[in-house]
Amino acid sequence: MQAQLATRPVPADRDLRWRPQYGTLLRGSAPAAFGGIDALGTVLLVSRDKEVYAEGDPAEFCYKVVAGAVRTVKLMPDGRRQVAEFYLPRELFGFDACPVRYLSAEAVADATLIRYPYRRIEAQAERDGNLARGLRDLASGSLRKAHEQMLLLARKSAQERIASFLMDLARRQVDGEDAAIELPMSRADIADHLGLTLETVSRVLNRLHRDDVINLASTHRVEIVDAAVLDRMGGEAWSSRA
Amino acid sequence: MQAQLATRPVPADRDLRWRPQYGTLLRGSAPAAFGGIDALGTVLLVSRDKEVYAEGDPAEFCYKVVAGAVRTVKLMPDGRRQVAEFYLPRELFGFDACPVRYLSAEAVADATLIRYPYRRIEAQAERDGNLARGLRDLASGSLRKAHEQMLLLARKSAQERIASFLMDLARRQVDGEDAAIELPMSRADIADHLGLTLETVSRVLNRLHRDDVINLASTHRVEIVDAAVLDRMGGEAWSSRA
DNA sequence: CGCGTGATTGAGCTTGGTCAATTACGGTGG
DNA sequence: CCACCGTAATTGACCAAGCTCAATCACGCG
Numbered sequence: 001m002q003a004q005l006a007t008r009p010v011p012a013d014r015d016l017r018w019r020p021q022y023g024t025l026l027r028g029s030a031p032a033a034f035g036g037i038d039a040l041g042t043v044l045l046v047s048r049d050k051e052v053y054a055e056g057d058p059a060e061f062c063y064k065v066v067a068g069a070v071r072t073v074k075l076m077p078d079g080r081r082q083v084a085e086f087y088l089p090r091e092l093f094g095f096d097a098c099p100v101r102y103l104s105a106e107a108v109a110d111a112t113l114i115r116y117p118y119r120r121i122e123a124q125a126e127r128d129g130n131l132a133r134g135l136r137d138l139a140s141g142s143l144r145k146a147h148e149q150m151l152l153l154a155r156k157s158a159q160e161r162i163a164s165f166l167m168d169l170a171r172r173q174v175d176g177e178d179a180a181i182e183l184p185m186s187r188a189d190i191a192d193h194l195g196l197t198l199e200t201v202s203r204v205l206n207r208l209h210r211d212d213v214i215n216l217a218s219t220h221r222v223e224i225v226d227a228a229v230l231d232r233m234g235g236e237a238w239s240s241r242a
Numbered sequence: 243m244q245a246q247l248a249t250r251p252v253p254a255d256r257d258l259r260w261r262p263q264y265g266t267l268l269r270g271s272a273p274a275a276f277g278g279i280d281a282l283g284t285v286l287l288v289s290r291d292k293e294v295y296a297e298g299d300p301a302e303f304c305y306k307v308v309a310g311a312v313r314t315v316k317l318m319p320d321g322r323r324q325v326a327e328f329y330l331p332r333e334l335f336g337f338d339a340c341p342v343r344y345l346s347a348e349a350v351a352d353a354t355l356i357r358y359p360y361r362r363i364e365a366q367a368e369r370d371g372n373l374a375r376g377l378r379d380l381a382s383g384s385l386r387k388a389h390e391q392m393l394l395l396a397r398k399s400a401q402e403r404i405a406s407f408l409m410d411l412a413r414r415q416v417d418g419e420d421a422a423i424e425l426p427m428s429r430a431d432i433a434d435h436l437g438l439t440l441e442t443v444s445r446v447l448n449r450l451h452r453d454d455v456i457n458l459a460s461t462h463r464v465e466i467v468d469a470a471v472l473d474r475m476g477g478e479a480w481s482s483r484a
Numbered sequence: 485c486g487c488g489t490g491a492t493t494g495a496g497c498t499t500g501g502t503c504a505a506t507t508a509c510g511g512t513g514g
Numbered sequence: 515c516c517a518c519c520g521t522a523a524t525t526g527a528c529c530a531a532g533c534t535c536a537a538t539c540a541c542g543c544g
Contacts, residue, residue: 074393076477082393098382103389139381140340146388147345151316151324153395154437158532187491195396197533202492219491219541235318400500429523439501444524461509461523485544492539499533507524514517 034092034134040121041114046070052105052113053094059101061115062094068111069184071193072103083193085145086185089174095121095138109184148236153195156235161194162204163233166214170224179224180217282363283356288312294347294355295336301343303357304336310353311426313435314345325435327387328427331416337363337380351426390478395437398477403436404446405475408456412466423464 041064046052052063052070063070070087084103087093094105125132152161169181183190187198194201205222208214213230215223224230283306288294294305294312305312312329326345329335336347367374394403411423425432429440436443447464450456455472457465466472 074389076393076397078477080393080397080477082389082396084389084392096382096385097378098386102386136339139385140338143338143381143385143388144340144344146385146392147316147324147326150326150388150391150395151318151322153392154324154434155318155322192396198491199493199534200532203532206492235320235322440523441502441525442500445500448524487544488542490539490541492537494537495535497532497534499531500529501531502529503527505524505526507522509522510520512517512519514515 034131038114040124041116044113044115045111046107046113047110048107050107052107053101054104055101057101059094059096059098060118062092062118062121063105063116064092064114065089066112066114068113069108070105070111070113071108071185071189072105073192074103081192082195083185083189084149085142086169086189086193088169088172091172092138095135096142097139108189151236158194158196158200158204159207160233160235161196162190162201162208163230164235165190165194166222166224167227167231167234170227179227181222181224183220183222280356282366283358286355286357287353288349288355289352290349292349294349295343296346297343299343299346301336301338301340302360304334304360304363305347305358306334306356307331308354308356310355311350312347312353312355313350313427313431314347315434316345323434324437325427325431326391327384328411328431328435330411330414333414334380337377338384339381350431393478400436400438400442400446401449402475402477403438404432404443404450405472406477407432407436408464408466409469409473409476412469421466421469422459423466425462425464 043066044052044063046068053059053061055074065087067089069089070093072084072087072093074082074084085093086108094101121131121135125135152164156164166181169183170179173181185193187201190196191198191201205214205216208230209216213224213226213233215225217223285308286294286305288310295301295303297316307329309331311331312335314326314329314335316324316326327335328350336343363373363377367377394406398406408423411425412421415423427435429443432438433440433443447456447458450472451458455466455468455475457467459465
């Protein structure tokens, strides 16, 4: 449902708007530890390809994705690009405890976000040990993820990268319908996340389709036909969850 | 001097030993914010290729390198390896706020470390705001470094990777003698850090030598002949420091 | 119904990997 | 002090995964 929203442009009269929060949007926030922060947030709509923040910006806010999707990006002067991470509904980003952004964040598809003032989150964390632990877990989680991505980029084949990526998305997907994955991002985005070209991404996806490991329901929707095979393709000795 | 120590085997009667701290070893600890923690540490000697900790270990301690060098490593079941980071004298590692190690740490060369109990560091940070900020900076620094490495692995050529690596080492080197870098690690270690093969590392280093950008004084010692060129080769629009 | 962006597919090509010697170096023992 | 030995580094020849360039194709939107 919210993926629908992701693909259809919001009738925005401005690229970047914010409004007082809606209680309903805030239900079911990510880890329980973050329950207390919703009251601090305001809703923010960002349309496709618009920046949430830019490299070099002061890091005053952090965010939760409600709908749509966000990518964090690092650029080289000549245009080569690395998509550090995608953020899906319910996920938090921009929580790095740094004074200045070293990545930019952009909406992959029209996105609904909640924005929290960093200062106030920190203040809250002073009082709420649970939240403080949540923040630390978030930080250590990002670092762990980054190191997994480094292994992927340094040592995995194109097919292994795609397989790992799809299984990761499948695990993070909100809905319970096991086998279907929304891919709100373009092939180019995937390529820049996995250190490949968009042609290679396309080729590998279609090969996996031909080999009946996945089903390309549409360009932005993949159904996993054989999760076990896909998982094994990813290389790492993952931790189960059949 | 301490690089010397790195290459010459310590006459260790045991692979892994610890002794009460030596005051003299603790001078000039990394960022000023960490001044207060020295009293909590004990000295630890680890000989070449021995583990400081393993993936899966509980993360009870964190460390400072006094002499020698350490690498953090991630392995795939089939043996493919990624060296996440090297740690040189004065640098801190193992400070990730996670309950369990997701990387292993090994001595690249015989190393002298100082080991701090994580709990006590945290307790200290409760009282010492400076230290707390130091820990946060360390975390955000690692994340930033990891993302730079992701860009390197995903998008840079072999030559760019080597150039970036050498400039990074040069900047981190302790001594003032500008142009000389100690490379305590093997070509294979470098390769596994940069997502290359050891043959490619060797070829590129020797090409840079032939092109008079660097001078291979010995296998483990590189002198930078033309830092500006090397820097430019690295790709990123670095932040100066001629 | 047509148009434009994004995806797919194909045909070479390049960079870096593989395999295989050969060389050099540090450490050891005579 | 020097010869020897084992490991690590270098170098070469060849190979292949994935990139580049270039058409097509197809889907979503007006």
